[in-house]
Amino acid sequence: xxxxxxxxxxxxxxxxxxxxxxxxxxxxxxxxxxxxxxxxxxxxxxxxxxxxxxxxxxxxxxxxxxxxxxxxxxxxxxxxxxxxxxxxxxxxxxxxxxxxxxxxxxxxxxxxxxxxxxxxxxxxxxxxxxxxxxxxxxxxxxxxxxxxxxxxxxxxxxxxxxxxxxxxxxxxxxxxxxxxxxxxxxxxxxxxxxxxxxxxx
Amino acid sequence: xxxxxxxxxxxxxxxxxxxxxxxxxxxxxxxxxxxxxxxxxxxxxxxxxxxxxxxxxxxxxxxxxxxxxxxxxxxxxxxxxxxxxxxxxxxxxxxxxxxxxxxxxxxxxxxxxxxxxxxxxxxxxxxxxxxxxxxxxxxxxxxxxxxxxxxxxxxxxxxxxxxxxxxxxxxxxxxxxxxxxxxxxxxxxxxxxxxxxxxxxxxxxxxxxxxxxxxxxxxxxxxxxxxxxxxxxxxxxxxxxxxxxxxxxxxxxxxxxxxxxxxxxxxxxx
Numbered sequence: 406x407x408x409x410x411x412x413x414x415x416x417x418x419x420x421x422x423x424x425x426x427x428x429x430x431x432x433x434x435x436x437x438x439x440x441x442x443x444x445x446x447x448x449x450x451x452x453x454x455x456x457x458x459x460x461x462x463x464x465x466x467x468x469x470x471x472x473x474x475x476x477x478x479x480x481x482x483x484x485x486x487x488x489x490x491x492x493x494x495x496x497x498x499x500x501x502x503x504x505x506x507x508x509x510x511x512x513x514x515x516x517x518x519x520x521x522x523x524x525x526x527x528x529x530x531x532x533x534x535x536x537x538x539x540x541x542x543x544x545x546x547x548x549x550x551x552x553x554x555x556x557x558x559x560x561x562x563x564x565x566x567x568x569x570x571x572x573x574x575x576x577x578x579x580x581x582x583x584x585x586x587x588x589x590x591x592x593x594x595x596x597x598x599x600x601x602x603x604x605x606x
Numbered sequence: 607x608x609x610x611x612x613x614x615x616x617x618x619x620x621x622x623x624x625x626x627x628x629x630x631x632x633x634x635x636x637x638x639x640x641x642x643x644x645x646x647x648x649x650x651x652x653x654x655x656x657x658x659x660x661x662x663x664x665x666x667x668x669x670x671x672x673x674x675x676x677x678x679x680x681x682x683x684x685x686x687x688x689x690x691x692x693x694x695x696x697x698x699x700x701x702x703x704x705x706x707x708x709x710x711x712x713x714x715x716x717x718x719x720x721x722x723x724x725x726x727x728x729x730x731x732x733x734x735x736x737x738x739x740x741x742x743x744x745x746x747x748x749x750x751x752x753x754x755x756x757x758x759x760x761x762x763x764x765x766x767x768x769x770x771x772x773x774x775x776x777x778x779x780x781x782x783x784x785x786x787x788x789x790x791x792x793x794x795x796x797x798x799x800x801x802x803x804x805x806x807x808x809x810x811x812x813x814x815x816x817x818x819x820x821x822x823x824x825x826x827x828x829x830x831x832x833x834x835x836x837x838x839x840x841x842x843x844x845x846x847x848x849x850x851x852x853x854x855x856x857x858x859x860x861x862x863x864x865x866x867x868x869x870x871x872x873x874x875x876x
Contacts, residue, residue: 417703417708419680419704419705423680423681452730517822519733523608587684588708590653591684593684
């Protein structure tokens with residue numbers, strides 16, 4: 406079944422396309438909201454700033470909400486994770502999708518910002534999407550802000566960068582990572598493979 | 607805590623079909639090392655945290671060869687890819703990003719026109735712009751230079767451009783800090799005195815720049831053994847170590863280097 410990669414004009418989608426293809430998925434880059442109907446899964450990638458991202462993503466909001474209600478597996482990456490929240494310190498006037506209650510805040514000034522590089526996961530609770538991933542496995546992060554859900558049980562993994570940073574969240578059919586699985590070597594591919602499997606089920 | 611990164615560097619000659627990886631010694635002699643995308647794949651499998659491609663023969667018509675190398679590589683290599691050499695505007699940067707590069711490295715073009723750093727980082731983010739500096743020790747001290755103490759005596763560092771063929775008179779430490787304020791998200795710092803010499807990284811240089819800027823510094827030039835990497839990680843705040851020959855010519859695999867470092871207390875991704 407097709408995995409739609411939402412192209413809302415925020416940069417390079419080759420990496421995620423290639424990675425999904427590599428693990429046996431059938432990715433398709435889509436740039437129109439109506440193309441989301443009936444797909445097996447959806448990837449919301451993300452590069453850039455929160456406000457800019459929401460400006461361009463908002464025309465997909467209705468289609469994404471429908472997919473969410475239908476139970477279509479949705480995987481959001483990096484800024485894609487952040488826009489699931491209600492708001493962000495990065496763009497105070499912008500509104501997020503609000504699927505996860507809480508806000509996105511800036512990393513503490515005591516650490517290097519952006520956090521750029523490989524950091525280890527601390528797994529908080531089991532999640533299907535983290536099958537094959539162990540505590541301490543490293544993933545590639547590039548970000549300056551991080552999500553703080555009101556309901557901490559949404560957090561499935563954190564990483565340490567000055568503070569405990571939300572690294573992955575899950576809720577119903579939604580899974581999201583702050584790190585880039587498509588740039589995280591074999592472990593990242595494993596997570597994408599879990600997503601491809603979830604779609605086949 | 608962020609891991610220290612190990613980055614193999616592929617110096618590419620794009621003047622032959624498909625390109626080839628070469629390695630110079632002290633910016634001079636050239637030795638053939640392999641096919642770019644094949645070597646990249648091999649290093650990825652071996653645990654490279656990132657891969658840098660530098661087009662040493664950069665020219666407009668050869669950029670197409672580089673973008674096809676990146677396209678091919680990004681189909682099966684899933685770590686960040688950085689590409690440099692001859693990127694002198696937003697348009698050539700866009701071409702390599704569209705081919706699958708995550709970062710571009712700027713050197714000569716940024717020295718000639720520093721605003722290029724902002725133009726690219728405004729569009730693609732600071733994390734996507736790596737400023738490469740080729741620095742050479744100068745023991746003739748001058749007013750207004752950042753003086754660094756070394757075992758050979760106090761010196762300052764001069765930036766070179768055009769692949770080490772010309773000098774600029776620009777102070778490397780001051781340039782690093784200016785480039786960061788313009789939007790460079792990372793500094794790839796090569797010691798011209800050490801490059802290809804197998805004498806180890808220039809520790810005073812790496813330290814001086816890493817203390818000066820709040821972005822990651824990639825130490826480069828002179829690495830011939832895991833001990834050199836251990837030294838640069840123990841004695842400086844370098845976020846990453848870059849090497850070429852040590853990996854190209856089969857002396858050490860990336861995996862072995864990382865195991866060596868981990869056993870000695872360096873936080874690396876295994």
